[in-house]
Amino acid sequence: xxxxxxxxxxxxxxxxxxxxxxxxxxxxxxxxxxxxxxxxxxxxxxxxxxxxxxxxxxxxxxxxxxxxxxxxxxxxxxxxxxxxxxxxxxxxxxxxxxxxxxxxxxxxxxxxxxxxxxxxxxxxxxxxxxxxxxxxxxxxxxxxxxxxxxxxxxxxxxxxxxxxxxxxxxxxxxxxxxxxxxxxxxxxxxxxxxxxxxxxxxxxxxxxxxxxxxxxxxxxxxxxxxxxxxxxxxxxxxxxxxxxxxxxxxxxxxxxxxxxxxxxxxxxxxxxxxxxxxx
Amino acid sequence: xxxxxxxxxxxxxxxxxxxxxxxxxxxxxxxxxxxxxxxxxxxxxxxxxxxxxxxxxxxxxxxxxxxxxxxxxxxxxxxxxxxxxxxxxxxxxxxxxxxxxxxxxxxxxxxxxxxxxxxxxxxxxxxxxxxxxxxxxxxxxxxxxxxxxxxxxxxxxxxxxxxxxxxxxxxxxxxxxxxxxxxxxxxxxxxxxxxxxxxxxxxxxxxxxxxxxxxxxxxxxxxxxxxxxxxxxxxxxxxxxxxxxxxxxxxxxxxxxxxxxxxxxxxxxxxxxxxxxxxxxxxxxxxxxxxxxxxxxxxxxxxxxxxxxxxxxxxxxxxxxxx
Numbered sequence: 366x367x368x369x370x371x372x373x374x375x376x377x378x379x380x381x382x383x384x385x386x387x388x389x390x391x392x393x394x395x396x397x398x399x400x401x402x403x404x405x406x407x408x409x410x411x412x413x414x415x416x417x418x419x420x421x422x423x424x425x426x427x428x429x430x431x432x433x434x435x436x437x438x439x440x441x442x443x444x445x446x447x448x449x450x451x452x453x454x455x456x457x458x459x460x461x462x463x464x465x466x467x468x469x470x471x472x473x474x475x476x477x478x479x480x481x482x483x484x485x486x487x488x489x490x491x492x493x494x495x496x497x498x499x500x501x502x503x504x505x506x507x508x509x510x511x512x513x514x515x516x517x518x519x520x521x522x523x524x525x526x527x528x529x530x531x532x533x534x535x536x537x538x539x540x541x542x543x544x545x546x547x548x549x550x551x552x553x554x555x556x557x558x559x560x561x562x563x564x565x566x567x568x569x570x571x572x573x574x575x576x577x578x579x580x581x582x583x584x585x586x587x588x589x590x591x592x593x594x595x596x597x598x599x600x601x602x603x604x605x606x607x608x609x610x611x612x613x614x615x616x617x618x619x620x621x622x623x624x625x626x627x628x629x630x631x632x633x634x635x636x637x638x639x640x641x642x643x644x
Numbered sequence: 645x646x647x648x649x650x651x652x653x654x655x656x657x658x659x660x661x662x663x664x665x666x667x668x669x670x671x672x673x674x675x676x677x678x679x680x681x682x683x684x685x686x687x688x689x690x691x692x693x694x695x696x697x698x699x700x701x702x703x704x705x706x707x708x709x710x711x712x713x714x715x716x717x718x719x720x721x722x723x724x725x726x727x728x729x730x731x732x733x734x735x736x737x738x739x740x741x742x743x744x745x746x747x748x749x750x751x752x753x754x755x756x757x758x759x760x761x762x763x764x765x766x767x768x769x770x771x772x773x774x775x776x777x778x779x780x781x782x783x784x785x786x787x788x789x790x791x792x793x794x795x796x797x798x799x800x801x802x803x804x805x806x807x808x809x810x811x812x813x814x815x816x817x818x819x820x821x822x823x824x825x826x827x828x829x830x831x832x833x834x835x836x837x838x839x840x841x842x843x844x845x846x847x848x849x850x851x852x853x854x855x856x857x858x859x860x861x862x863x864x865x866x867x868x869x870x871x872x873x874x875x876x877x878x879x880x881x882x883x884x885x886x887x888x889x890x891x892x893x894x895x896x897x898x899x900x901x902x903x904x905x906x907x908x909x910x911x912x913x914x915x916x917x918x919x920x921x922x923x924x925x926x927x928x929x930x931x932x933x934x935x936x937x938x939x940x941x942x943x944x945x946x947x948x949x950x951x952x953x954x955x956x957x958x959x960x961x962x963x964x965x966x967x
Binding site for chain 2: 379477480481482483484485486488489490492493494496497498516570573574576577580581582583592595599602603607611615616618619622623624625626627630
């Protein structure tokens with residue numbers, strides 16, 4: 366089934382478009398800071414200039430080059446998204462597998478804990494933490510991961526439970542395979558498509574959160590972030606500079622979330638056994 | 645009472661624990677900060693406190709009654725005093741709450757109804773050009789965050805065309821009759837509401853469609869058709885009600901997303917609800933106000949989610965039997 370779906374997804378136009386967008390933006394985020402002509406923190410240019418040959422997107426109210434700012438912001442937003450997505454995924458997969466394999470009381474306790482964490486609106490906790498401690502973005506990303514793992518844990522647990530009763534796992538047990546061996550060599554690899562779906566969905570959510578939290582003013586104002594850029598530019602939206610200052614971060618953020626959305630929806634469609642038929 | 649059957653104890657316990665955890669975090673976090681954080685926080689703020697106010701705030705955070713006393717204060721609407729707005733936190737919260745409820749409530753009801761009907765109709769016309777275009781448009785819309793669509797709507801309809809106001813919820817100091825006032829409120833509501841509907845509709849549409857496609861393959865739908873029932877009856881009375889379930893289950897998962905979006909949308913349009921209040925509180929580092937808004941919006945979210953759980957049990961009797 367998996368191989369089949371793997372071949373099929375390569376032909377899904379949504380998947381191709383989404384991956385294309387993400388690769389392009391990923392390249393921009395990694396290589397961009399080396400390509401832009403100015404330091405994004407340099408405030409020596411004359412402020413609020415329209416685009417010119419030297420400043421392709423003009424300068425902002427602080428006299429910083431908007432193009433350089435944009436590229437560094439994109440990088441920070443992507444780092445936040447990937448960190449939170451990765452950490453949330455690892456946490457969820459470990460809890461889910463452990464819960465399914467251990468069963469009994471461990472399972473009960475872990476799943477009730479997942480229910481509780483799932484019920485708490487994560488943005489509110491992040492706002493509280495950010496307002497009191499003003500931590501670095503990486504810490505906030507990890508905190509977000511600490512609140513976002515239950516969905517993954519539940520999905521992984523459900524799939525692992527069905528796998529646990531399948532014949533080849535029973536055979537591996539009879540041959541004397543230890544719990545660790547079976548989890549590492551059988552359960553983990555066989556659930557691989559689930560990881561992709563969850564990673565894509567979590568990263569998308571984290572990028573959205575980062576932009577929103579930055580927009581609400583919860584990040585260090587000196588930090589570069591797409592949300593912060595939108596927030597600053599919006600204060601001057603009535604001036605004629607919105608086309609070169611406000612629009613670029615909006616477009617980049619939309620593209621980023623759109624790419625992640627396309628990939629998530631396409632992966633879900635192709636790998637989720639229940640949704641297979643709806644394609 | 646019937647709803648207090650055993651199956652009810654688990655969700656109620658889960659949500660109660662979550663609420664207590666939030667309250668405890670809000671109570672405990674200030675104590676974890678090193679040194680004299682009141683002075684440190686307000687040093688970087690637009691609000692200047694005199695020595696008396698500072699001492700008062702310090703006493704508020706050094707609450708000696710412990711967690712129980714904190715909970716008692718919360719229950720009696722004693723949530724502290726906002727020095728930035730010169731008013732009690734509970735008063736500010738209750739002033740902003742109706743606008744947020746109006747905006748989010750309307751957005752939810754409209755986008756759920758519209759998304760459901762459109763999704764059901766799309767699934768019914770599966771394979772047609774109309775359905776494919778609908779799914780395509782909705783997938784693209786799902787990828788546009790509220791920040792972006794909100795700013796675009798603001799630029800186009802408030803700034804360029806000037807059809808709608810760019811800020812506020814009603815005209816200030818206007819001497820309106822009730823009808824004029826209502827029209828004015830709707831006029832101010834349009835843009836933020838449109839932004840939220842654009843954000844919520846695609847998810848509802850895609851979920852309803854996916855659920856309906858699966859339901860349409862069941863035998864009972866074939867039976868209903870074979871009996872010669874009119875298509876509308878087959879669609880809604882027989883099939884669509886079964887497609888409701890996934891929408892209800894996913895609601896809780898999507899809710900945290902929606903809250904975040906609503907905070908941002910209110911800020912973009914300076915709508916005088918909780919989001920804008922929170923934005924201002926953060927900007928002025930008004931800690932008691934931030935805490936009050938965060939805690940009580942969280943509790944409201946928990947109550948809504950618990951309500952959804954109840955609705956889910958009502959809609960699907962199988963859940964009750966399974967657990």
